[in-house]
Amino acid sequence: MIIAVLITGLLLITISLLLIYSPGKPIPYVDNSGNKLTGSISEKTFVTIGGIRQGMFIKSKNQENPVLLYLHGGIPDYFLTRKYPTGLEDYFTVVWWEQRGSGLSYSASIPIESMNLDQLISDTKELTEYLCDRFDQEKIYLMGRSGGTYIGIQAAARAPELYHAYIGIGQMSDHGKSEKLAYEYILQKYKETGNRKMVRKLEASKVADSIPYEYLKLRDHAMHSLGIGTTHDMKSIIRGIFIPSLTCREYTFLEKINIWRGKSQSGVHPLWDEMIANDLVKHVNQVNIPVYFFHGIYDYTVSYTLAKKYLKELDAPLKGFYSFEKSAHSPLFEEPLKVRQIFEKDIFNTTNNLADKN
Numbered sequence: 001m002i003i004a005v006l007i008t009g010l011l012l013i014t015i016s017l018l019l020i021y022s023p024g025k026p027i028p029y030v031d032n033s034g035n036k037l038t039g040s041i042s043e044k045t046f047v048t049i050g051g052i053r054q055g056m057f058i059k060s061k062n063q064e065n066p067v068l069l070y071l072h073g074g075i076p077d078y079f080l081t082r083k084y085p086t087g088l089e090d091y092f093t094v095v096w097w098e099q100r101g102s103g104l105s106y107s108a109s110i111p112i113e114s115m116n117l118d119q120l121i122s123d124t125k126e127l128t129e130y131l132c133d134r135f136d137q138e139k140i141y142l143m144g145r146s147g148g149t150y151i152g153i154q155a156a157a158r159a160p161e162l163y164h165a166y167i168g169i170g171q172m173s174d175h176g177k178s179e180k181l182a183y184e185y186i187l188q189k190y191k192e193t194g195n196r197k198m199v200r201k202l203e204a205s206k207v208a209d210s211i212p213y214e215y216l217k218l219r220d221h222a223m224h225s226l227g228i229g230t231t232h233d234m235k236s237i238i239r240g241i242f243i244p245s246l247t248c249r250e251y252t253f254l255e256k257i258n259i260w261r262g263k264s265q266s267g268v269h270p271l272w273d274e275m276i277a278n279d280l281v282k283h284v285n286q287v288n289i290p291v292y293f294f295h296g297i298y299d300y301t302v303s304y305t306l307a308k309k310y311l312k313e314l315d316a317p318l319k320g321f322y323s324f325e326k327s328a329h330s331p332l333f334e335e336p337l338k339v340r341q342i343f344e345k346d347i348f349n350t351t352n353n354l355a356d357k358n
Contacts, residue, residue: 022249022251022252022253022255022256023249023252024044024249024250024251024252024253024255025044025249025250026042026043026044026057026059026250027042027249027250028040028042029042029061029089037061039061039062039063039064040060040061040062040063041058041059041060041063041093042057042058042059042060043057043058044056044057044058044104044250045058046104047127047130049100049123049126049127049130050100050114050119050122050123050126052100052105052107052110052114053105053107054097054098054099054100054104054105054123054127055097055098055103055104055105055255056095056096056097056098056104056127057078057095057096057250058093058094058095058096059089059093059094059096060089060092060093060094061089061090062093063093063135065091065092065093066091066092066093066137066140066141066164067092067093067095067131067132067135067137067140067141068088068092068093068094068095068140068141068142068143069095069097069124069127069128069131069140069141069142069143070094070095070096070097070143070144070145070148071097071099071124071142071143071144071145071148071149071151071152072096072097072098072099072102072145072146072147072148073145073146073147073148073149073170073269074146074147074263074266074267074268074269075102075103075241075259075262075263076096076098076099076102076103076104076259077145077241078096078098078103078248078250079244079245079248079250079251079259080241080244080330080333081096081333082244082248083244083333084231084330084332084333084334084336085336086332086333086336086339086340087336087337087340088336088339088340088343090340091340091343091344091348092141093135095127095131097127099120099123099151100114100115100119100120100123101115101262101265101266101270102259102262102263102266103251103255103258103259103262104251104255104258105262106258106259106261106262108261112265115266115270115271116270116271117150117151117154117271117274120151120270120271121151121154121155121158124142124151124152124155125155125158125159125162128140128142128155128159128162128163129162132162139161139162139163139164140162140163140164141163141164141165141166141167141347142155142156142162142163142165142166142167143166143167143168143169144166144167144168144169144171145168145169145170145330145332146169146170146172146301146302146329147172147268147269147271147275149168149169149170149171149172149302150172150175150269150271150275150280151271152166152168153166153168153171153280153284153287153291154280154283154284156287156289156291157284157286157287157288160287160288160289163289164289164290165289165290165291165292165347165350166287166289166290166291166292167292167293167294167347168291168292168293168294168307169293169294169295169330169331169332170294170295170296170299170301170302170307170329170330170331171293171295171302171307171310171311172275172280172302172307173279173280173281173303173306173307173309173310174279174280174281174306174310175275175276175278175280175302176276176277176279177279177303177306178300178302178303178306179207179211179276180207180208181300181303181305181306182207182219182223182228182300182301182303183202183206183207183215185226185228185300186202186219186222186223186226186228186300187199187202187203189226190202190222198218198222201214201218202215202218202222205218211276216267216268220237221237223300223301224236224237224240226300227298227328228298228299228300228301228328228329229301229328229329230301230328230329230330231327231328231329231330231333231334232296232298232326232327232328232334233334234328242260245259245260280310281309281310281313281314284314285313285314285315286314286315286316287314287315287316288316288317289316289317290316290317290318290319290320290347290350291311291314291316291318291319291320292319292320292321292322292342292346292347292352292355293307293308293310293311293319293320293321293322294322294324294331294332294339294342295307295308295321295322295323295324295327295331296323296324296326296327296328296329296330296331296334297323297324297325297327298327298328299327299328299329300328301328301329302329304323307321308321308356318350318351318352319352319355320346320352320354320355320356321355321356322338322342322354322355322356323356324338341354342354
């Protein structure tokens with residue numbers, strides 16, 4: 001009885017703290033006097049896209065700047081910008097869109113079958129057209145990260161007239177092969193460290209022609225413990241992702257819950273089975289705008305080696321591959337100064353002078 005009362009009390013305290021940490025209002029940009037920065041924008045907005053209400057954060061210190069639409073991976077990650085500020089709002093009007101079925105755009109009423117590739121590409125194009133109209137721009141920049149790159153590069157290939165350039169962070173290519181390479185690396189590392197318990201579990205869930213569910217239960221923990229997951233220094237998903245998602249003050253309490261409701265429904269990614277089965281090298285071999293890949297050398301969530309090979313084979317008017325020496329799966333968050341330098345010196349000037357020379 002006493003234990004039940006204590007558990008109930010702790011639960012109520014936790015919920016109360018989360019409610020306090022959840023005003024759900026975007027933090028404005030202010031000048032040295034504490035007044036709203038002239039011309040800036042910091043809003044959370046909802047737009048009907050593809051027939052459903054979808055949410056996004058729009059952040060910029062000058063909304064006359066070019067628009068950058070960001071496509072997240074298996075889970076929205078705007079909340080990580082508190083710990084890992086990107087500084088992109090200095091150069092862009094950044095749109096942190098949370099795709100249908102995810103985070104701000106989660107609804108239990110969304111048909112699962114509507115979360116397919118064609119619909120997500122259609123949503124991307126429709127939102128792009130809305131942004132062009134709202135901010136009076138003919139084109140915008142498109143950036144995908146992780147699973148967002150699977151959608152992003154295909155949207156860029158289908159509608160190049162909408163975009164100045166496409167930027168892929170942790171770019172997918174042959175993801176079935178990528179997962180096999182990750183499995184082999186993880187298994188070898190645990191053998192080297194003498195972790196026989198993990199070795200047994202991994203060997204019992206071998207990744208070959210398919211990816212066993214039992215392996216997926218081990219995958220994220222293993223990747224983060226080895227420094228090949230979200231960031232090179234993020235060793236715990238709970239401390240690195242879950243807690244930051246709950247303490248981000250720009251979401252309401254329900255929106256925070258919906259981040260994880262959407263994640264639990266979609267699994268690794270809503271398009272996971274398709275991503276594993278399809279090789280983008282074969283499906284998207286031409287993009288008629290400049291293409292830039294940013295990739296951390298420690299990234300095994302999406303293979304660094306295969307991404308470099310993909311860009312080499314991709315037909316584009318201009319392309320550049322940029323290796324990030326201190327990063328795993330998130331160069332945007334791990335090495336933001338280098339990202340900004342690439343935008344300043346290469347992407348804005350439609351060059352690739354800073355790209356890897358090989």
